[in-house]
Amino acid sequence: MTSKRILHSNEIELLFVKSGVYLHPSKSKKDNINGYLILYRVANVTNLEITLQFIPESQLDKDNIKKYNDIDTSNFIQVKPGRAFVSRIVEKPSSLLLSTSFSIQISYIYSIQFRPPSPGYYYGSIIINTQEGDKLPILFFHDDESKSTIESQKLKNKNFETFDNNELYWGAIDFLTFLKSVVNVQQSTIEPSVWLINPQSNDLRNFAPFKIKPKKEEESFDFGKFLNTAKWKVLETVATLSAKTKNSLTDLIDENAPKPIKDILYTQPEVIKIGDDFDSARIYLAKWAQQVKEEAERSSNLMGDDISSKIDKELSGENVILTQEEVNSTTRLNLISKTEWESYFDYSGRLRITIDELKSRIFHGGLSEEIKREGWLFLLEVYPWESSTEERLVLDQSYESSYLDLKKKWINDDVKRNNEFWKDQKFRIEKDINRTDRNLEIFKSNGHAEGDDEFDVSNITNPHLYKMREILITYNEYNENLGYVQGMSDLLSPLYVLIKDEYLVFYAFAHFMIRMERNFLRDQSGMKEQMVTLNKLLQFMIPDLYLHLEKCSSTDLFFMFRSLLVWFKREISFEQTISLWEVLFTNYYTSQFHLFIGLAILSQNKVAITELQDFSDVIKYVNDLGSSIKLDPLFVRAELLFLKFKRKVSLITRSETEEEFTLDKDLEGLLSKNLVIQKEKPREEGQGGG
Amino acid sequence: MSSRKKTLLKVIILGDSGVGKTSLMQQFVNNKFSHQYKATIGADFLTKEITIDNNKQVTLQIWDTAGQERFQSLGVAFYRGADCCVLCFDVTNEKSLNNLTSWKDEFLVQSNVSNPQDFPFIVIGNKIDVDDSKKIPSLQKKLNNITNNQLGGLNYPVFETSAKDSINVESAFEVIAKMALQQEELNAANSNDVNDDYNDAINIHLDSESGGCGC
Known part of the structure; x- marks a missing residue:
């Protein structure tokens, strides 16, 4: 990879070339722009100054096309003795300002999202997020048109290694592999499809897969305007769902990413209202932040004092209580309309975005009336996600x-x-x-x-x-x-x-x-397990409320039995039940999100519950909550609680240095998206159905 | 034990699913009836203040429960401190009658009452408004058999009611309240009296004249 001779100022050394890379500026195939994804460097620069460029084939002459293709396939060409190796030195591509070409120095890349080909999406693609919070045009890898990808695939097939570490091979894997060889690339723990490029420690800590775009527009890139053209907008909405960070709440409080949430809140006078009869989001989140802080200070029931005080310090000190990312992802989106829903499926009725993207969208917004039927059939996996009409x-x-x-x-x-x-x-x-x-x-x-x-x-x-x-x-x-x-x-x-x-x-x-089978077992073990888990979750997250329930002899959480058995259907209206179940069906964060809904209800009613005196007071209060439950703020709260929980867990598992702390198995299980399945034992002879 | 003191009496209604536990409670407390009360899940309660005998004001806290057997194991959570237990059956459903004994046994196991031998139970046969042809054949005989033999021969008061037509509901609960009050006073006495050797002496039964039902 080292250059064999000094580069002239009009020359570059091509480090990596991938052919068959396309821009899809519109939905129409005829607008596709075929080109090369290249990484190159000019003389005397560090790896961080390597430049990534997309260059349309139309901008290259025949000679250069041949050179690019040779480098693309250089790994597969048997170098015969005596024959010169493929030269990587080419002339510098002309103007970088041409509308369909763009380039960026690696050090300016914040993260890259890799979206492999999936049943609904024939071509895989990558989305480059810049340090400034911009997204570059999405690059599509037409694997069937890229010589190197085809060759590589053949080779892998021949060696029976189609799946490397269970990863599907596709064009961008070569790109990722190469990137890893020149810079530090880390997979995001929050969104595994996203890789952080040369991440700073803060980025890693926040696990933020995307940089939040600052309010002030800075003319940092030549193609900034390019991105803003209408035709790109269309593509972006379809293809970058999971990257959706634009929403009313974010837009108002997205000044600087890592800042304690209450600071942000106190300096922002107008944050949207969540629901009519609810506190404004500002007060709501402020209260919440306050509460979280108090809780963190008291959380000691499940942890050793030392560890817990360390965590408390971490949670309430200089560090953020909630990361920007956490706040961003917690605003409810609109219901998915029929048109939007249909845009996620291709002409054959196959999903064209990833399942996770669609689930995220459903989790954060929900399905509108007319698509609920179909949506539920997918969510309940009556229809496989990858099926066609x-x-x-x-x-x-x-x-x-x-x-x-x-x-x-x-x-x-x-x-x-x-x-x-x-x-x-x-x-x-x-x-x-x-x-x-x-x-x-x-x-x-x-x-x-x-x-x-x-x-x-x-x-x-x-x-x-x-x-x-x-x-x-x-x-x-x-x-x-x-x-x-x-x-x-x-x-x-x-x-x-x-x-x-x-x-x-x-x-x-x-x-x-x-x-749901676990809810109905003869010995009630599935229900008991859930109540025990909720009990631990409550101790872990809202210890002072737990202490109060102890005074009311209510720590068996019997008052939550009905809610857990039929997923809150008896507490809320029929319409609300449908909205809630839809969210729960997604398993977006965890297959046991219903426990976080339960926790959110308790957290929301904490003040009132603290006034209650005994077991029967508590059960009456919870049984009669009914009409007072408003779903949207409840969803926001449950999601915040989940993220907070996850963060708390990660703090614990990170403080492995001195004391050993193993997270409770039940709590650990709450991070899993896999269903908890418990089956009934065969019925004994003569045993009734009761 | 002043009669001026406002007393809370805890009453548990048990019985097979669909015998009308929720309906009985609703008829007594709210004077309403519906065919369509949802199956009870978990447990819920309603309270009603009533005056009994000598102008004594009591608050009845009536617990309605789920009828399917597997949910009984939850009882341990809320049977505690019960002052009276109402065993319900449906006069058109023989199985629900036969199950009374196991409801009683289960209650005693889970409530951990101090005087299982003479804890006050009352039996209610609901849905007497239904056509006779639908009722359990020779109900009286079967009922006597169960109360006398299986339920321990203690002559529990028995009421036949219709929650739908509000027949005997009021009088049944009046007796329930009296029995519960006695139990409550017994408990209060026991908790006052550290050395409870006169426990046995207070074995006062409600006279088993099976108040009001004439069966």
């Missing part, structure tokens, strides 16, 4: 026929239908169906005159209730160890209301039950 149609048919098969099993089996257990279960289901969400319009009608035979619970004449009965009896067969348990009809009805088609509702429900 056509595949989904085929799936629909197979779901329909397999559901009918399942149903026939109990409809046609007279022996089973006369079995005591089966009759009990059927009775249980029918009794509960008759009293599930009857206040909703769809379930109101009885279809027969009042008093006809109102005590015959099998006489379900409302067609929708009847279908729910069919679904639950089928589920009772389908998961025979568990069977139907009270509370399940509550879990089913929102799915039914949104999805309607009996067979699809069935599979949506069956998939939902995979994670």
Whole structure:
């Protein structure tokens, strides 16, 4: 890589070349700009002064194209003895100001996001974020047009090493590998697709994958205006969802990234209001910051005093209480409209952004009414995320026929239908169906005159209730160890209301039950575990509230039982339930976000709860919270609590130096996005369904 | 033990799912009825102030519970300090009648009351408004059998009620309140009296004239 001769001032040494790299300035293929991604250096510069450039092929003459291509494939060319190695010295590309070419010194790059090809996105791409907080045009790697990528792929196939460390090989991997050889590149712990370039210790500490763009526009790059043109905007919205840092709250408080949150808040007079009847965000966040500080000072229950005081110091001293990044990511976005939703799928109906990006968008905004049905089928994995419209149609048919098969099993089996257990279960289901969400319009009608035979619970004449009965009896067969348990009809009805088609509702429900089974176990162990985890989380995060609950003999958190069993459905309205579950379905931060919702409710009501005297006061208060719960601020609070929790955990695990502190297993589990699955044991002979 | 003191009496309603526990509580406290009360999850309670006997004011704290057996294990969280336990069944559902004994046993195990032998229980058979043809055949005989033999032969008061038509609900709760008050006074006495050797002496039963139901 070292130059063999002194470079002239009009020459550069090409260190890296990747062909088949494109700009996609519009959605139309004919606008694509084919070019090279190169890294080069001029005479006598350090690695940090290496320049990255995108150069369109159209700007190179034939000679140079050949040279670039040779260097691109230099790793694959057998150098014959006597033949000169590929020369890396070329003339300096002409003007850097040409509209479709751009360059940047490596030291000015803050981070690069690598987005590998995914089922919805045929070409992988990278997004370069500058130190100034700008994004450069997205570079797409057309792997099928890049000689070096094709060769490399062949070689890997030949050696059966398509997957290196489970990483899919694609064009940008070569680029990343090369970058790592010349500068310090660190993967972001918050967003693994993002790599920080030569990160400063602060960046690492904040784990911030993107630099926040300062308010004042500085003319730092030639193509700043280029970026602002309308056609780039379109691309950017589609392709950089996860990088979305622009929102009203951010725009108002994004002065400088690492600054204690309360300072930011106190110097910013106008921060948006979250919800009508809620404190302005300023007061809200200030209170929260204050509270966090107090809590941190007191948190000692689960930790050794030394460690906890170190952490407290860290949390309340010069350091930020919440990083800018944390605040940025906590403002709720708008609901996803039908148009927006459709823009995430290509012509064949395949998702064209990553699953994580879409989940982030749903988590932070939610789905609008008209796309909820489809969205839920994806969220509940009835439809695979990578499926096309056509595949989904085929799936629909197979779901329909397999559901009918399942149903026939109990409809046609007279022996089973006369079995005591089966009759009990059927009775249980029918009794509960008759009293599930009857206040909703769809379930109101009885279809027969009042008093006809109102005590015959099998006489379900409302067609929708009847279908729910069919679904639950089928589920009772389908998961025979568990069977139907009270509370399940509550879990089913929102799915039914949104999805309607009996067979699809069935599979949506069956998939939902995979994670909810633990709530219904005969020995209640799954519920107990969750209550224990919430208990530990409360001690860890809001220790003073925990101490108060201790005085009220309420640390068993029995008052949260109902909320946890049916995911707050009895506390909030039906519409709210749907919005909440949608957020929980994403598993965006953790598969147990419902515990953070629970924690957020307690945290939000801390002042009131502190006034309560005993067990029954607490249970009454929580049971009757109902209409006082406002979702948006609750989501914000739960998310902040999660991020705070994660940060606290990382502080603990970082202070490994002196004392050994192993984080509680249950708390550790809260950082996982994997579902916690607990299955019911087989039912013993003669054991009832109760 | 002044009669002027305002007393809180804790009452637990138990019984199979769908026998009408929530309805009974709602009818007594709020005088309303619906076919569509949701299945109770966890536990909830309502309170009502009533006056009994000699102008004594008491507050009844009535706990409504989930009927499915597997949720019973939660009882340990809120049975504590109960002054009376109401065992409910549905007069159209024989299984719910047969389960009364296990509800009682489960309650005693989990509540850890000081006097399991004579803790006040009361039995309520709900839904008497339903057509006779739907009712448990020879209910009286079966009921006597259960109260006399399985429930320990203590002649618990039995009421047949209709939460829907508000039949006997008020009188049942009046008896519940009296029984609960006795238990509460017993507990108070015991906690005042460190040396509780006169525990046995206070074995006062409500006269088992099965107040008001005529069964």
